[in-house]
Amino acid sequence: MSELHYDLMDLSVGAPAIRTPRSASDAAISAILAGHTTYTPRRGIPELLAAIRFKFDRVNGVAFTEDEIFVGAGAKHVLFCLLSAILKPGDEVVVPSPHYVGYPGLVRRAGGVPVFVDVRAEPDQVLGVAALAKVLGPRTRAVILNTPSNPTGAVIPAARLRELGTCVRAHSDAYIISDELYETFVYEGEHTSIASMSEFAAATIVVNGVSKTYGMTGWRIGYAGGPADVIQHAVTIQAELSNCPSSIGQWAGWGAITDPEASTETVAVQRARRDRAVAALQGLPGVDVSPPSGGIYLFADLTHVGRDPGDPRAPLPPGEFVDFAEAVHGVRLGAGAKFGAPHHARLTFAIDDDVLDEGLTRISEAVAEVYRKP
Known part of the structure; x- marks a missing residue:
């Protein structure tokens, strides 16, 4: 050997x-020099919330109100707060597999039980409707859809998203949690947010962040949009865990999201x-x-x-x-x-x-x- x-x-x-965009770094430095280094509103600074709302509307075709979004210390932290907000002990969360490494642990720590559905035999490794229907039931509280997928790179087409959403509604009262962190990286087809489909909007929670699109993994800024009552509960949980995300990280996120040239x-x-x-x-x-x-x-x-x-x-x-x-x-x-x-x-x-x-x-x-x- x-x-x-x-x-x-x-x-x-x-x-x-x-590389982190210059606009993000400049915004962070300006915030430091201006003394924006104290606690922020639990939901996030108003400037960043407004930028996220505009992004959801312009990029994803989803019109969230301000009380339907919040900012957290990275998408993983956001997801944990959301799962903690909706799960009771023993509730099931459907996880298509192969899956992001963090999903099982986050579900379990929030009191839930991950239910894995192997998608490797499905065309393009995208969750199939028949496979999903088999695992849905009265204990199902959430279904995680990750598009594009980490780790497979599978992109769920709009038609399949509609079929999956219809299946969830027909067989359960579950929320759909749409993890769209890799939405910028699409090579074939196009990214569609299931939240943009009006028939599923009321039960869909979108999780995203600045880490991947803007090369800002260390800034730890994620965000979510969804039903106001779920978001408010998640904000309360975040406040109990960390009070608020980093003020400087939030300003950096604002700088990136509001700069049309940032994702170069x-x-x-x-x-x-x-x-x-x-x-x-x-x-x-x-x-x-x-x-x-x-x-x-x-x-x-x-x-x-x-x-x-x-x-x-x-x-x-x-x-x-x-x-x-x-x-x-x-x-x-x-x-x-x-x-x-x-x-x-x-x-x-x-x-x-x-x-x-x-x-x-x-x-x-x-x-x-x-x-x-x-």
Whole structure:
């Protein structure tokens, strides 16, 4: 085996290599100099709330009122407050899987029970209506829809969203929680918010933030829009946890959202990176990967990657290739088990080109060594 790499290429990160917009940084600095460093209103500063309302209307076609939105310390924090607001102990939350790593823990900590629905056999890995109907029932309190998906990159078409929403209404009294954090990154098709469909608006909660679109993961600003009573309850929970989000982070978010030039990392740039990464992996023995329609990740199926030199067809145990690639070849991938798919690995392609290219080279070397005979 090769010697251990010490210069690690980390392709596991969930943060796009996009520089925080100058407008966001300038707004944050101005807020500091102006002394806006105290507590803010629990729901968020009025300026940011107004910017979010305008964004929802202009980009998503959803007309939220001010009492139907709130700002929190990142989309994860927002989601936890929302789940805590709507769940009672034992309530079920439907989670299409593969799923974002945080969903199960957030649901459980809010007192709920995650109910996973495997979508890997569905066309384009998008949740199917029949599969959803099987798990809906009187204990179902929420259904999470993540489009584009982390980790698969699947984009739920508008027609399917309408079918899923109709199914939820027919079989339960559940809320639809639409996680749209990756809405900017769509390469095929287009992003549609189910909240823009009037028949589902009253029971839909949209979760979003500035982390991915504007390269502001460390600023920790997320937001949500939904029914006023749910939002108010979530605001109360947030106040009990942290009083309010960072005042400076909120002003930075305002600076980004109100700047039409802030999101300058074009879709074309990320599409080119996606295509380069797919091309590098598709020819590797045992690796199954397809171009995602959206998001910033490839979710590679490693089920058939073999390591036994005497029988290259013998598959590796789940997660072993991910460990081997990091320990021996110095490239870190996201272990699929965390996303509900143990034989898979997630890798980020929305990173600096030199890191991406070197990481892809090391993955290729790791696969070659797995198959190499002694």
